[in-house]
Amino acid sequence: MAEQPINPLMTELTHWHDVARLRYRQFLEAVTALELTDAERHLALFARLLSATMEFSADRLQLLDNDQNNAQQIIKADQMILRRTLDLVTTAVAELIEHSRNKENRLRSALVDRLDVMVRMQNILINHQQRQQETIIAQFPAHADPAMSQKLADQLNAVMHQAQPN
Numbered sequence: 001m002a003e004q005p006i007n008p009l010m011t012e013l014t015h016w017h018d019v020a021r022l023r024y025r026q027f028l029e030a031v032t033a034l035e036l037t038d039a040e041r042h043l044a045l046f047a048r049l050l051s052a053t054m055e056f057s058a059d060r061l062q063l064l065d066n067d068q069n070n071a072q073q074i075i076k077a078d079q080m081i082l083r084r085t086l087d088l089v090t091t092a093v094a095e096l097i098e099h100s101r102n103k104e105n106r107l108r109s110a111l112v113d114r115l116d117v118m119v120r121m122q123n124i125l126i127n128h129q130q131r132q133q134e135t136i137i138a139q140f141p142a143h144a145d146p147a148m149s150q151k152l153a154d155q156l157n158a159v160m161h162q163a164q165p166n
Helices: 008-032 036-063 066-101 107-143 146-162
Strands: none
Touching: 008 036, 008 107, 008 146, 036 066, 036 146, 066 107
């Protein structure tokens, strides 16, 4: 059985997806521990990573032929949903911080009321990343040689480091 050739872009994208999921998990752990300052920090780091990967993939969608329009539409729809859900999560955290300032409010109850949107974000992210790899990145080998794949991987890495993930 022949081995699949290594696709540098897929490898790099997988790495950054893992970093983004880790950041979001750190956010979830902090928010469920009611460590809201840490939660806010991890959410901001996650948001920068998410924004950078979405901008990168949106810019690269044009590298695909027009016959891949369906895949492009799926990714664009996912990105719209991710942005909206991230806004909801950001609002939920701001509301929790406001609750924490009012000693009469029950912070844990306020968290439980908002937890669904936070978990929804995690599920949307996982599904989006899988679809992105299956629909867009998996098609790049047909459209790009190994040197192009490496160039795109290097560009992604540079973009992600500019997002300051740490």
